[in-house]
Amino acid sequence: DSGVTQTPKHLITATGQRVTLRCSPRSGDLSVYWYQQSLDQGLQFLIQYYNGEERAKGNILERFSAQQFPDLHSELNLSSLELGDSALYFCASSVEGLAGVVYNEQFFGPGTRLTVL
Amino acid sequence: KNQVEQSPQSLIILEGKNCTLQCNYTVSPFSNLRWYKQDTGRGPVSLTIMTFSENTKSNGRYTATLDADTKQSSLHITASQLSDSASYICVVSRSGGSYIPTFGRGTSLIVHP
Numbered sequence: 001d002s003g004v005t006q007t008p009k010h011l012i013t014a015t016g017q018r019v020t021l022r023c024s025p026r027s028g029d030l031s032v033y034w035y036q037q038s039l040d041q042g043l044q045f046l047i048q049y050y051n052g053e054e055r056a057k058g059n060i061l062e063r064f065s066a067q068q069f070p071d072l073h074s075e076l077n078l079s080s081l082e083l084g085d086s087a088l089y090f091c092a093s094s095v096e097g098l099a100g101v102v103y104n105e106q107f108f109g110p111g112t113r114l115t116v117l
Numbered sequence: 118k119n120q121v122e123q124s125p126q127s128l129i130i131l132e133g134k135n136c137t138l139q140c141n142y143t144v145s146p147f148s149n150l151r152w153y154k155q156d157t158g159r160g161p162v163s164l165t166i167m168t169f170s171e172n173t174k175s176n177g178r179y180t181a182t183l184d185a186d187t188k189q190s191s192l193h194i195t196a197s198q199l200s201d202s203a204s205y206i207c208v209v210s211r212s213g214g215s216y217i218p219t220f221g222r223g224t225s226l227i228v229h230p
Contacts, residue, residue: 002160033216043161043206043220056215090160108160 003027004109006091012115018079021112025072025093031055032074033094033106034066038087049074081116088113119144121209123221131229134197138224140190140207148212152181152192155204155223164192164205197228 003026013019025032034046036059045058049068060066063081068074078085092106121142130136142150149168153161165174165181167190174181178195194201207221 002162004160042222043208045216045218045220048216056217058217088158092160105163105166108162111158111160113158 002107002109004091004093004107006089006109006112008112009110010113010115012117013081014117015081015083017081017116018077019081019114021076021078021089021091021114023074023076023091023093023109025074025091026107029093029095029107030072031094031096032068032072033092034060034074034076035090035092035108036087037090037111038084041087043090046076078114083116086114086116119209119211119219121207121219121221123205123207123224125224126222127225127227129227129229130197132197132199136194136197136226138192138194138205138207138226140192140209140221142188142190142207142209142219142221144188144209144211144219146212147185147188148210150181150183150190151208151210152179152190153206153208155206157203161206194226199228199230202226202228 005024007022030051033048037043046060047066048056052068066076088111090111092108094104094106124139151166152164155161164179167183180193183190204223206223211217
């Protein structure tokens with residue numbers, strides 16, 4: 001158990017819908033990262049938040065957005081869902097996350113499996 | 118273009134044997150290289166993190182090496198166990214500015230009894 005929790009574990013929805021994935025980081029970790037893992041693309045970095053502020057942006061689509069709340073939990077919002085959005089979505093957390101300095105170990109949650117029908 | 122290539126794509130070995138997984142990268146400027154182990158359907162677990170100045174790092178039966186000149190890394194697994202069956206992913210991050218990781222596609226390792 002990494003100490004990172006993600007809900008829900010599974011999510012099945014239809015094209016065009018909107019869903020919200022939730023992540024609670026390890027106690028004391030200020031940085032939260034979101035990743036997408038699909039069979040054809042492998043793991044891809046989406047976005048990082050540090051203490052409530054966006055720190056880094058990866059291959060995140062405009063239809064996707066995220067935020068980190070004052071209690072440090074984070075949500076990833078996916079809208080206008082397409083079949084190709086079906087994937088495992090992971091959240092990870094780490095202690096530090098200052099721009100350009102990411103040496104500390106990242107702890108991954110168990111993931112949310114999203115299926116878009 | 119920043120890329121991370123892993124080989125082999127898949128590997129089958131017998132329990133107790135050693136194996137070595139390779140990671141070649143073109144990511145520049147280099148910040149750090151990580152090896153992760155991912156069991157099917159679960160989140161990746163960090164094995165090692167190496168910066169430019171580190172050549173070798175061990176974590177139990179896992180030993181990672183880094184040659185920053187040739188931009189190559191390897192992960193050596195000693196005395197393999199059935200529980201080592203998993204995907205091993207190499208991730209290289211760029212330095213300067215924000216966090217920018219590039220992921221390899223992973224090596225799928227199967228350890229047979």
